[in-house]
Amino acid sequence: MRQLPSPSRNPYWRFLVAGFRGQSAYPLATLAGLVANATFGLLKGGIMGAAVESSGGELAGYSAATMAAFVWLGQGMLGSVNFWGGSDLQTRIKSGDVAVDFLRPVSVQAANVLTDVGKGLFALLPRGLPSVVIGVLVSSMALPPDAAAYGLGLLSLLIGITVSHATVYAVATSGFWLVETRGISVLYMAVSGFFAGLFTPIYLFPDWLLTLALLTPFPSMMQFPIDVISGQVTGAGAAQHLGVQLVWLAVVLAVGHLTTRAGRRRLEVQGG
Amino acid sequence: MAEPEEQRRVRVLRAYRAVLASRARSQASHRASFRMDLVGAVLVGLIEFTEIWVLYSATDQIGGFTLAQIMLVFGLSDLAFSLADLVAGHCDNLPVYVRAGTLDVFFLRPQPLLAQLMTSDLSLRRIGRCLVGATSLTVGLVLNDIDWSVGTVGLLLLALVCGFVIFTAQFVTAAGLQFFLINGSEMTNAFVYGGRYAATQPAVVWPRALLVVFGVIFPVAFAAYLPVSTLLDMPGPLGLPTWLGWCAPVAALWAVTVAGLCWRWGLRHYRGAGG
Numbered sequence: 001m002r003q004l005p006s007p008s009r010n011p012y013w014r015f016l017v018a019g020f021r022g023q024s025a026y027p028l029a030t031l032a033g034l035v036a037n038a039t040f041g042l043l044k045g046g047i048m049g050a051a052v053e054s055s056g057g058e059l060a061g062y063s064a065a066t067m068a069a070f071v072w073l074g075q076g077m078l079g080s081v082n083f084w085g086g087s088d089l090q091t092r093i094k095s096g097d098v099a100v101d102f103l104r105p106v107s108v109q110a111a112n113v114l115t116d117v118g119k120g121l122f123a124l125l126p127r128g129l130p131s132v133v134i135g136v137l138v139s140s141m142a143l144p145p146d147a148a149a150y151g152l153g154l155l156s157l158l159i160g161i162t163v164s165h166a167t168v169y170a171v172a173t174s175g176f177w178l179v180e181t182r183g184i185s186v187l188y189m190a191v192s193g194f195f196a197g198l199f200t201p202i203y204l205f206p207d208w209l210l211t212l213a214l215l216t217p218f219p220s221m222m223q224f225p226i227d228v229i230s231g232q233v234t235g236a237g238a239a240q241h242l243g244v245q246l247v248w249l250a251v252v253l254a255v256g257h258l259t260t261r262a263g264r265r266r267l268e269v270q271g272g
Numbered sequence: 273m274a275e276p277e278e279q280r281r282v283r284v285l286r287a288y289r290a291v292l293a294s295r296a297r298s299q300a301s302h303r304a305s306f307r308m309d310l311v312g313a314v315l316v317g318l319i320e321f322t323e324i325w326v327l328y329s330a331t332d333q334i335g336g337f338t339l340a341q342i343m344l345v346f347g348l349s350d351l352a353f354s355l356a357d358l359v360a361g362h363c364d365n366l367p368v369y370v371r372a373g374t375l376d377v378f379f380l381r382p383q384p385l386l387a388q389l390m391t392s393d394l395s396l397r398r399i400g401r402c403l404v405g406a407t408s409l410t411v412g413l414v415l416n417d418i419d420w421s422v423g424t425v426g427l428l429l430l431a432l433v434c435g436f437v438i439f440t441a442q443f444v445t446a447a448g449l450q451f452f453l454i455n456g457s458e459m460t461n462a463f464v465y466g467g468r469y470a471a472t473q474p475a476v477v478w479p480r481a482l483l484v485v486f487g488v489i490f491p492v493a494f495a496a497y498l499p500v501s502t503l504l505d506m507p508g509p510l511g512l513p514t515w516l517g518w519c520a521p522v523a524a525l526w527a528v529t530v531a532g533l534c535w536r537w538g539l540r541h542y543r544g545a546g547g
Contacts, residue, residue: 029456032458039462039485042478043469043482054335055331182309183312186309187315200327
């Protein structure tokens with residue numbers, strides 16, 4: 001019987017590791033990100049805390065402690081998900097370099113998404129954890145109630161990060177048809193964070209806006225992982241969140257796969 | 273013989289005008305792309321307003337401000353920031369120029385580096401952002417019961433000008449620090465974009481440490497929150513007097529001084545990329 005290649009020989013595993021390790025080369029950039037992250041966290045925590053307080057200690061199911069958890073877990077995830085809409089693929093389609101990628105004996109989609117997920121996972125160490133530690137120090141934020149919340153939370157977080165990068169990949173494939181994709185990126189930047197629960201929990205939205213948000217993959221990227229990690233939803237609710245996340249992951253991966261195939265046939269690179 | 277000062281100034285200004293006009297023309301010529309950028313800028317502004325609307329609709333008031341009142345703060349600060357972004361926003365590109373070595377070219381030209389950096393791009397799409405702030409401010413002025421007088425108009429104009437100066441100075445301060453940070457350019461986002469976010473909030477909700485950061489060091493509280501408090505006759509944070517909003521020029525002067533020092537300091541530190 002033929003033995004499976006060891007993980008270190010598997011190209012896709014190597015993409016994940018390369019993304020992870022590539023980020024560790026810029027410690028100053030990481031520190032800078034953390035400073036900006038913490039400043040925004042303090043501001044967001046201030047206004048959201050005041051909002052909870054002025055509604056008598058409870059706002060849309062959030063107490064002061066769970067709202068602080070929402071703010072600081074969100075800040076911690078910010079370096080790991082992509083809400084600005086740009087990507088390597090976008091640049092490589094525009095420059096024509098993507099033609100080289102198609103010659104390689106690996107899936108362009110898997111290579112891109114896995115590298116970005118690797119970067120996102122690395123960011124959890126220098127940016128995610130410290131943000132949460134700062135949150136614990138400066139606020140009375142709620143921590144995961146039990147081991148199950150930690151386990152499910154980490155799983156939900158991993159799926160959330162993957163959904164985010166797989167969606168950005170799918171959006172970037174629009175570059176096969178459009179000359180200038182900056183407008184699409186701006187659009188993505190405006191909408192994704194808002195519907196993902198980057199600024200306020202989506203449960204504060206009026207009903208029609210909440211429904212609209214739930215019809216997009218964006219809550220799966222941040223709001224749902226935060227819900228599960230902070231223990232805002234548990235048991236069946238948490239399982240349902242994970243289920244919805246998995247469905248969206250399948251959808252955005254499938255879309256990305258189809259657009260890559262169609263775009264590859266359309267691709268025209270000038271010059272030699 | 274030395275050229276008369278007056279003539280020299282006219283000549284220099286003409287040069288800048290020519291540069292800026294060419295930048296504007298180049299953007300307007302790609303119509304579809306330009307329209308999309310403009311729509312995108314308006315959309316980003318609208319979403320930011322929607323965040324405020326969602327938050328203040330979910331509660332009666334935050335930090336003593338109702339939705340109608342915070343529209344004044346948001347409108348004033350967003351308009352001032354958008355105008356500053358239009359003029360100085362591309363100072364953010366400095367690390368790119370430094371890394372690529374293109375900054376050295378700027379040194380060869382007989383114009384001040386900062387002026388060249390500011391005119392290196394003129395993103396007309398940022399005008400779209402100004403519309404959102406201006407609309408919010410106008411609606412806020414209609415909704416609130418304001419005692420109109422020469423003083424009120426004066427206070428609003430003063431706040432807008434000082435807010436613009438403060439945010440522009442913030443961009444320049446950040447650019448000066450970029451000479452040291454390069455890869456850590458995100459650090460300055462804490463007070464440039466964090467400052468913009470802070471300026472749309474009532475300062476009473478900030479933790480004490482941020483009051484020092486955004487009330488004194490990077491005085492964005494003077495861009496909108498304090499003038500609007502004065503306008504609506506509301507008490508300032510920590511029992512500070514209501515007339516504090518009139519002190520915006522002092523804050524603007526301080527911000528300009530900090531920007532000047534940081535820029536000079538950074539420029540002296542720069543040694544070129546060795547190209």
